[in-house]
Amino acid sequence: ASVTLRLDCCNVLCMGLPPPANSLRLTGEKDGIIEIGAKNGILYLNGSLDWETKKVHRLQVEALNEKGERVKGPFSITINVEDINDNPPVFSQSKYYGEVRQNSRPGKVFMHVTATDRDDPTTPNAQLLYSILHHFPSPYEEILFQIDNKTGAISPSMAGNKYLDPEKQADFLLVVTVKDLAGMSGNAFTSNADVAITVLENLWKAPLPVFIMENSTEQHPLSITKVGSRNHKKPARFPFIIDQNGTIYATEPLDREEKDSYVFDAFAKDNYGEALARPLKISVTVGDMNDNPPVCKRALTIFEVQENEIVGNYIGTLHASDMDQKDTLNSRLQFRIVDQTPKIPIDNLFIVQKETGQFQLSSSSLNRRVASNYSVKVEVSDGVFATLCDVWINVIDINDQIPIFEKSDYGSLVIPEDTQVGKILLAIQANDADEPFTGSSRIIYQIEGDQNETFRIETDFRTNRGYFKINKILDYETSPVYSLTILAKNPEPLVSGIQYNSSSIAYVQIHITDVNEAPVFFKDTYIVDVFENVTVGTFVTSVKAYDPEGAQIRYMLISNSRNWLRVDSYTGDIYTTAPFDREIEKAYIVQVVATEQSKESRSSTAQLILHLKDVNDNPPSLVKNSIFFCYPLSGGEKIEIEATDPDEHRLYPKFIFSLGGGETIQNDWIVHGFGVRRAHFSPKHPNLQKMQYSIPLKISDNGNPPLQGNVNLQVNICECTEDKTCFVPLDPDTSRPTVAMAVGILVGVLLVIGKWHSEMTQPDCNLC
Numbered sequence: 001a002s003v004t005l006r007l008d009c010c011n012v013l014c015m016g017l018p019p020p021a022n023s024l025r026l027t028g029e030k031d032g033i034i035e036i037g038a039k040n041g042i043l044y045l046n047g048s049l050d051w052e053t054k055k056v057h058r059l060q061v062e063a064l065n066e067k068g069e070r071v072k073g074p075f076s077i078t079i080n081v082e083d084i085n086d087n088p089p090v091f092s093q094s095k096y097y098g099e100v101r102q103n104s105r106p107g108k109v110f111m112h113v114t115a116t117d118r119d120d121p122t123t124p125n126a127q128l129l130y131s132i133l134h135h136f137p138s139p140y141e142e143i144l145f146q147i148d149n150k151t152g153a154i155s156p157s158m159a160g161n162k163y164l165d166p167e168k169q170a171d172f173l174l175v176v177t178v179k180d181l182a183g184m185s186g187n188a189f190t191s192n193a194d195v196a197i198t199v200l201e202n203l204w205k206a207p208l209p210v211f212i213m214e215n216s217t218e219q220h221p222l223s224i225t226k227v228g229s230r231n232h233k234k235p236a237r238f239p240f241i242i243d244q245n246g247t248i249y250a251t252e253p254l255d256r257e258e259k260d261s262y263v264f265d266a267f268a269k270d271n272y273g274e275a276l277a278r279p280l281k282i283s284v285t286v287g288d289m290n291d292n293p294p295v296c297k298r299a300l301t302i303f304e305v306q307e308n309e310i311v312g313n314y315i316g317t318l319h320a321s322d323m324d325q326k327d328t329l330n331s332r333l334q335f336r337i338v339d340q341t342p343k344i345p346i347d348n349l350f351i352v353q354k355e356t357g358q359f360q361l362s363s364s365s366l367n368r369r370v371a372s373n374y375s376v377k378v379e380v381s382d383g384v385f386a387t388l389c390d391v392w393i394n395v396i397d398i399n400d401q402i403p404i405f406e407k408s409d410y411g412s413l414v415i416p417e418d419t420q421v422g423k424i425l426l427a428i429q430a431n432d433a434d435e436p437f438t439g440s441s442r443i444i445y446q447i448e449g450d451q452n453e454t455f456r457i458e459t460d461f462r463t464n465r466g467y468f469k470i471n472k473i474l475d476y477e478t479s480p481v482y483s484l485t486i487l488a489k490n491p492e493p494l495v496s497g498i499q500y501n502s503s504s505i506a507y508v509q510i511h512i513t514d515v516n517e518a519p520v521f522f523k524d525t526y527i528v529d530v531f532e533n534v535t536v537g538t539f540v541t542s543v544k545a546y547d548p549e550g551a552q553i554r555y556m557l558i559s560n561s562r563n564w565l566r567v568d569s570y571t572g573d574i575y576t577t578a579p580f581d582r583e584i585e586k587a588y589i590v591q592v593v594a595t596e597q598s599k600e601s602r603s604s605t606a607q608l609i610l611h612l613k614d615v616n617d618n619p620p621s622l623v624k625n626s627i628f629f630c631y632p633l634s635g636g637e638k639i640e641i642e643a644t645d646p647d648e649h650r651l652y653p654k655f656i657f658s659l660g661g662g663e664t665i666q667n668d669w670i671v672h673g674f675g676v677r678r679a680h681f682s683p684k685h686p687n688l689q690k691m692q693y694s695i696p697l698k699i700s701d702n703g704n705p706p707l708q709g710n711v712n713l714q715v716n717i718c719e720c721t722e723d724k725t726c727f728v729p730l731d732p733d734t735s736r737p738t739v740a741m742a743v744g745i746l747v748g749v750l751l752v753i754g755k756w757h758s759e760m761t762q763p764d765c766n767l768c
Contacts, residue, residue, distance in 0.1 A: 017041075021063035021071050028059035034079065036061060043077070051083040052118050083120035088189035089128050089178045091115045095194045096176075098154065102202040106161045107146075109153040113193060115178040122375065124392065127300055129183030133192065134175035139163075145174060145197070149183070150299040152176075154195065166199045173197070182302050185437050186462055240284070242266060248282065256286040257323045288325035293385035294333050296320050301391045303359060307366045308398045308495060315350070318357040318389055320380045332382060333357070339377040345370050350393065352378060359391070368395045368435075397435030400495045403443045403464075403488035403504050405430045410486075410508040417476040418515045426468035428457070428506060430488040437461075439492030448485040455484070455510070474512050477548050482510040518602040519545040519553055519594040525607045526592075532582040532612045540565065543572040543606055545594035552597040558605075559591045565610070567592060574608065582612040583646040614648035616703030620655050621645075622711050629683065630720035631690040638682035641671075641713065643699045653677065653701055660696030660710065669695055669715075681713065692716050 017023070017039070026036040026043075033047040034057060041061075049057075057079040063072035091113060098111030119125035130152045135143050142159035154174070156164060174195040181188040210225050240262070242248045248266070265279035296318075303316035324330035335357045340347055351362045357380075376391040406429045413425055434440035443464040445457040456471040466486075486506045494500070521543065528541045545553055555572045557565060562585065566577045572592070580588070588610040595603040623642040630637075643655040657671045657679040668688060673679040681695075693715040700708045718726040 017063065020065040022066055023064045025062045025064055025070075026059055027062070027074070028077075029054070029057045030059065031057065034059065049079075049081045051081045051120065052087065055081050057081070083123055083125055085119055085125040085181060085187070085189065087118040087125075087180075089115040089117045089180050089191050091178065091191055091193040093193065095196065097196050097198075099198045099200055100156060100160075100164065101200050102164050102166060104156050104161065104164070106158045107155050109148075109155045111154050111195075111197075113147075113152040113154065113176050113178075113195060115152070115191060115193075117180050119180065123373070124181050124184070124302065124394070126180060127182040127302070127392070129179045129188075131177050131179075131183070132174055133177040134173075136173045136175075137169065139169060144172070147176060152178075154197075164199050166201055170199050171196065172199070182300070184302065187437060238264075240264065254286045256288050256325065257292060259286065260288075260325075261285050288328060288330050290324055290330040290382060290384045292323040292330075292382075294320045294322050294380040294382050294387040296380065296387060296389035299390070301389065303391065303393045304396050305361060305366065305393060306398050307368045307395050309361050309364075309366065311361055311364050313361050315359040315361060315393065318352065318359065318378055318380075318391055320357065320387070320389060322382050324382065330382065334381050334383075336379045336381070337376055338379045338388070339375075341375045342371055349374065350376060359393075366395050368397055371395065396438050397440050398495050399434055399440035399490055399492045400498050401433040401440070402494065402498065402500050403430040403432045403490065405486075405488060405503065405506045408502070408506050410506060412509040412511060414511045414513060415474070416513045416515050417474040418517070419470060419474060421470050421473060423470050424467050425455075425470065425510070426508065428466040428468060428486060430464060430466075430504065430506075432464065432490065434490075440490055442491055443488050444491055446487040446489065448487065449483055452479075454479070454482070457486070468508070475548070476512045476514040480512050480514075482512075484508050484510065514549070516598070516600055516602065517548045518604040519547045519551075519596050521545040521592075521594060521604060521606040523606065525609065527609045527611065529611045529613055530580070531615055532580040533615045533617060534576055534580065536576055536578060538576045540574045540576060540610065541608070543567070543574065543592045543594075543608065545572070545604065545606070547596045547598075549596075549598075553594050554597060556593050556595070557590050558593055559589065562588070564588060565590060565608075580612050582614050582648070583618065585612065587611055616647050616701065616705065616707055618645055618647045619707045619709030620653075620699040620701050621709050622697075622699070622713065625711060626714035626716070627681065628716040628718055628726050630724060630726075631717050633683055633686035633688060633717070635686045636682075638680040640678055641681050642678050643709075644677070645701050645703075647701070647703060655679075655702075656700045658698045658700075660698050665695060671697065681715075683717075688717055690717050690719065 023038040024036055024041055025038070026034070031054065033045055033049065034043065035046060036043050059077040059079065060074035061077060062070045062074045065071050092115065093113075096111065096113050100110045104110065113130065115128055115130075117126040117128060128150075130147050130149050132143065132145065132147050135145065140159055140163055142157065144157055144160035144164060145154055146157045146160075147154050154176075174197065176193050176195050177190055178193075179188040179190050208225070212222075212224060216222065239250055239252050239254060240248055241251055246266070246268075262282075262284040264282050264284075266282050267279045268276045270276055297320060301316070301318050305313075305315050309315075318335060320333055320335075322331040322333060334354050335352045336354065337348075337350065337352050340349060345365045345367060346363060349361070349363050349365060351360050352358065353360070357378075372395050374393045374395070376393060378389045378391055380387050380389055410426060410428060415425065428445065430443050430445075432441040432443055441464075442461055443459060443466070445459060445466045447455055447457060452472065454470070454472045454474065455468060457466045457468050459466050484507070486508065487500070488504045488506075489500060522545065523543075526541055526543055530538075530540060543555065545555075547553060553572075554569045555567045556569060557567050557574075562578070564576060564578050564580060565574055565588075567574045572594075574592075590608050590610075592606045592608055593603050594606070595601055620643045623644050627639045627641065629639070641657075643657070645653050645655070647653075654676040655673065657673045659665055659669060659671055668684055669681070670684050671679050671681050695713045695715055697711050697713050698708055699711065700706050716726060721727050
């Protein structure tokens with residue numbers, strides 16, 4: 001807490017201790033914290049004041065003689081304790097529970113969270129700002145809920161209206177954060193609370209499928225089902241009726257803010273319920289009346305203004321709204337300041353534009369040491385209703401102090417060139433006497449003499465401490481020494497007459513030491529396109545690497561699994577060593593290793609990707625080279641045959657089928673292509689004999705140039721089984737054993753019998 005004093009000044013305190021007074025005594029609400037120097041009259045604290053415990057301390061001071069008798073006084077002292085932000089906000093519950101209906105409209109509030117802060121409510125110390133920190137689960141890119149940052153009201157977002165569905169995800173957990181200082185400072189205190197939300201079904205439910213017997217004799221109209229509401233609340237009534245004369249009536253008062261128009265159909269029917277004409281479309285517009293008061297957009301609107309701001313300058317805009325019809329007199333809002341606290345150094349320091357709510361400065365009397373903030377109440381009126389909106393205006397310090405380095409020379413640093421990017425090399429510190437946590441005191445560090453931005457400085461804006469870091473890879477061979485100048489500046493412009501000087505400048509020198517580095521390829525990946533039919537020994541590409549220390553480089557290939565390539569170890573030129581085949585490898589990938597010719601022999605690797613471009617080097621062939629027809633032929637039989645080709649065609653492969661062979665083949669068979677890959681093959685007449693035929697076919701592709709495949713299609717005309725498959729009888733000569741087989745069987749049997757007889761006639765050794 002900070003302290004302000006009010007002294008009833010007297011000779012004793014203001015001019016020392018004239019005789020016979022030789023000491024001072026302090027009495028009153030000291031609370032064991034406040035004391036006075038008996039000889040020098042200096043008030044001091046031996047503990048901390050607490051605004052939340054005691055806001056005012058009333059004391060008396062007396063002058064005493066050597067005997068301890070009062071000779072002057074008592075004189076009164078009033079100490080007003082000013083609040084500082086030393087209390088975090090506290091939620092009323094550690095966990096909140098809420099329910100929201102599926103398809104609820106965006107912005108419709110279904111629950112609130114609330115927090116309090118023990119700090120002074122008239123200061124930003126107790127002004128709270130709510131936000132959603134986490135959202136579990138988060139199945140969509142958009143967040144499904146939103147929170148009013150001033151009131152803590154939680155409602156579905158646009159995405160929530162669209163996606164909330166209890167069948168997909170019924171339960172959500174939000175982590176809600178509240179910050180004091182209106183969330184406008186990095187030093188704000190923060191508290192969190194969990195919010196468990198359950199998604200409920202849509203209010204309306206569809207009926208079950210309806211079953212109706214035909215030719216029903218029951219009285220009609222017949223009730224068949226009912227559309228219901230899950231919450232059984234009374235549905236909104238349709239506010240219009242029509243009588244037999246066609247007169248339409250409103251059955252109740254209408255509310256434009258609830259629904260501003262209605263569109264419905266009117267039917268004319270005969271006594272049998274049949275329509276006499278097309279329905280008439282009726283449109284009803286609900287007229288507006290001024291029945292809604294203005295609403296402040298925020299519970300507390302906060303502005304900032306510099307104490308040296310020019311009269312008439314724009315400070316900020318107070319926003320308010322009215323639910324009455326837009327762009328009518330009912331929603332026209334007018335603004336008027338009704339109170340300013342405090343009224344020092346003068347009242348009416350601010351003006352508000354009557355029609356727009358824009359705040360401007362009306363006087364150049366702002367002085368932060370006199371008043372650091374103002375509470376302004378603004379009346380917002382629509383001509384019938386009026387609402388008071390609260391505005392808090394902080395008077396911020398002017399930028400009349402420059403940053404000053406604690407050290408002007410940070411000396412020399414020696415670092416190896418392989419030091420990792422992002423490493424902190426140095427911490428620097430400059431200080432600014434302007435008001436903390438404003439653009440006037442915030443410090444931005446700039447580096448001069450670093451054209452390639454090899455280094456950067458990141459600032460902790462709570463302390464204005466700068467951390468000097470490596471921003472890019474260091475290279476001793478390119479830049480062994482950096483002589484750098486560091487400037488400390490504010491984002492807020494300095495006031496007229498104040499300029500940065502040598503106090504805002506510091507120096508540092510960076511020396512880079514050499515490290516033996518591995519060779520460096522000019523490219524990490526080399527990609528080459530080459531036709532698959534290039535001749536052996538063709539030059540493919542050249543890979544190049546260099547050694548930062550200047551050592552000689554030698555190249556070699558690894559992962560050259562098919563041995564299709566070789567590399568010149570001195571030049572890095574790569575050649576073919578064997579024919580390529582794109583049908584085996586469409587992309588051939590090898591690793592090129594560059595090794596320095598030094599004691600350490602450090603190496604590095606690059607990748608070569610060889611994309612093989614297809615040439616038409618494979619003739620078409622049949623997918624299946626044998627078919628059959630059932631004997632006897634009846635005429636009109638045909639079987640589908642299909643061709644294939646492993647080559648890559650520009651659009652798609654298309655094959656042309658034709659018969660080979662002599663006149664007999666041409667007279668007995670026919671082939672007719674269809675589609676792009678298939679053809680129908682069939683006998684020309686039914687007089688063909690039951691036997692195996694080998695039919696030569698010619699199949700051409702559409703490559704450039706085209707290739708022709710000559711294949712033999714095996715055609716079997718055979719007797720068929722009931723399931724239309726070829727019946728192949730066993731050869732009668734193979735159904736009984738031959739003479740040789742009979743002799744073999746007989747010899748085998750005799751051998752077995754002989755072995756059995758020999759074993760049975762052997763004497764038993766135990767009986768010998």
